[in-house]
Amino acid sequence: MSAKGSGGIDYGILPGLVGYHVRRAQIAVFAEFNRTMAEHQITPGQFGVLTLIGGNPGLTQSALAKAVGIERSTMVAMIDGLEVRGLVERRDSPKDRRSHALVLSAAGEARLEQLKKLVLRHERQILADLSLEERQTLIGLLSRLTRTMERA
Amino acid sequence: MSAKGSGGIDYGILPGLVGYHVRRAQIAVFAEFNRTMAEHQITPGQFGVLTLIGGNPGLTQSALAKAVGIERSTMVAMIDGLEVRGLVERRDSPKDRRSHALVLSAAGEARLEQLKKLVLRHERQILADLSLEERQTLIGLLSRLTRTMERA
DNA sequence: TATTGTTATACTCTATAACTATA
DNA sequence: TATAGTTATAGAGTATAACAATA
Numbered sequence: 001m002s003a004k005g006s007g008g009i010d011y012g013i014l015p016g017l018v019g020y021h022v023r024r025a026q027i028a029v030f031a032e033f034n035r036t037m038a039e040h041q042i043t044p045g046q047f048g049v050l051t052l053i054g055g056n057p058g059l060t061q062s063a064l065a066k067a068v069g070i071e072r073s074t075m076v077a078m079i080d081g082l083e084v085r086g087l088v089e090r091r092d093s094p095k096d097r098r099s100h101a102l103v104l105s106a107a108g109e110a111r112l113e114q115l116k117k118l119v120l121r122h123e124r125q126i127l128a129d130l131s132l133e134e135r136q137t138l139i140g141l142l143s144r145l146t147r148t149m150e151r152a
Numbered sequence: 153m154s155a156k157g158s159g160g161i162d163y164g165i166l167p168g169l170v171g172y173h174v175r176r177a178q179i180a181v182f183a184e185f186n187r188t189m190a191e192h193q194i195t196p197g198q199f200g201v202l203t204l205i206g207g208n209p210g211l212t213q214s215a216l217a218k219a220v221g222i223e224r225s226t227m228v229a230m231i232d233g234l235e236v237r238g239l240v241e242r243r244d245s246p247k248d249r250r251s252h253a254l255v256l257s258a259a260g261e262a263r264l265e266q267l268k269k270l271v272l273r274h275e276r277q278i279l280a281d282l283s284l285e286e287r288q289t290l291i292g293l294l295s296r297l298t299r300t301m302e303r304a
Numbered sequence: 305t306a307t308t309g310t311t312a313t314a315c316t317c318t319a320t321a322a323c324t325a326t327a
Numbered sequence: 328t329a330t331a332g333t334t335a336t337a338g339a340g341t342a343t344a345a346c347a348a349t350a
Binding site: 098 | 330332333334
Binding site: 009010011012013014016017018019020021022023024025026027028029030031032033044048051052054055056059063067069116119120122123125126127128129130134135137138139141142143144145146147148149150152 | 161162163164165166168169170171172173174175176177178179180181182183184185196200203204206207208211215219221268271272274275277278279280281282286287289290291293294295296297298299300301302304
């Protein structure tokens with residue numbers, strides 16, 4: 001009930017826990033993502049935000065924060081960074097003068113297209129050893145894991 | 153090629169990316185872990201450290217840091233916290249006067265046994281909707297994902 | 305020379321609370 | 328009253344660089 005790794009260390013029950021493997025995979029995927037995106041200096045969170053703004057032009061910061069699961073106060077600096085880099089614009093909302101309508105700039109649109117290609121390359125990298133069927137199985141199982149917890 | 157979620161938001165290519173699902177699962181699992189461990193105030197990282205010390209008494213801080221993938225300077229505060237709480241002891245190493253031999257205190261041993269039971273309950277929680285076979289499949293796929301990246 | 309534990313320091317990501325301007 | 332964006336602040340969790348003691 002306790003396995004020794006390559007370093008001769010006993011990892012106990014850890015290797016039998018799904019939570020342990022999810023955490024390790026997340027760290028490794030994150031590191032690989034950063035390697036792939038190094039020249040663009042884009043984090044997974046920033047890519048997600050650009051994708052959501054690109055697909056939902058006019059989105060407000062609060063709606064965006066809710067969609068990605070962070071506080072709206074946290075979103076401020078995130079948008080600041082993307083705006084300073086000229087990728088995102090805060091437009092005046094025509095409906096509500098309190099909120100901003102977020103849109104990608106022309107440069108942001110172009111950049112997002114480049115990033116998508118890189119992300120797909122990153123995915124091919126991390127999934128190199130899995131068949132197409134196994135990738136779908138993995139996504140399906142992870143989705144059910146997440147949904148199970150979001151219900152509870 | 154772009155799916156709208158329950159909030160009417162277009163998530164673009166995100167739901168097709170394994171990286172996206174790994175990240176979401178990790179966040180959800182972490183939150184559930186903290187809920188289960190709330191009364192013990194133990195993080196996943198601390199549980200891992202206690203497990204490794206418990207299974208490898210006499211381990212040095214540097215070896216432990218390497219095993220869990222953090223810097224040895226970061227390990228200092230981690231052990232400090234567990235030592236203040238009376239769970240871990242820094243013994244003098246008989247072989248090398250520079251290093252500490254880490255061991256669980258009697259209280260640490262007892263605590264770890266309690267924590268293991270809670271962690272197994274946590275695992276049952278998050279895996280409630282998966283069959284035994286699916287759990288093994290998930291662990292297997294995540295392991296291969298991580299190993300693929302650690303090789304690269 | 306190299307390694308162990310340590311400190312000082314900083315950076316990232318996150319949250320909460322309070323403010324302002326609107327609604 | 329309530330909401331959108333913002334600011335100030337704080338807390339994890341992490342890293343790097345330099346140091347003393349020891350190897």
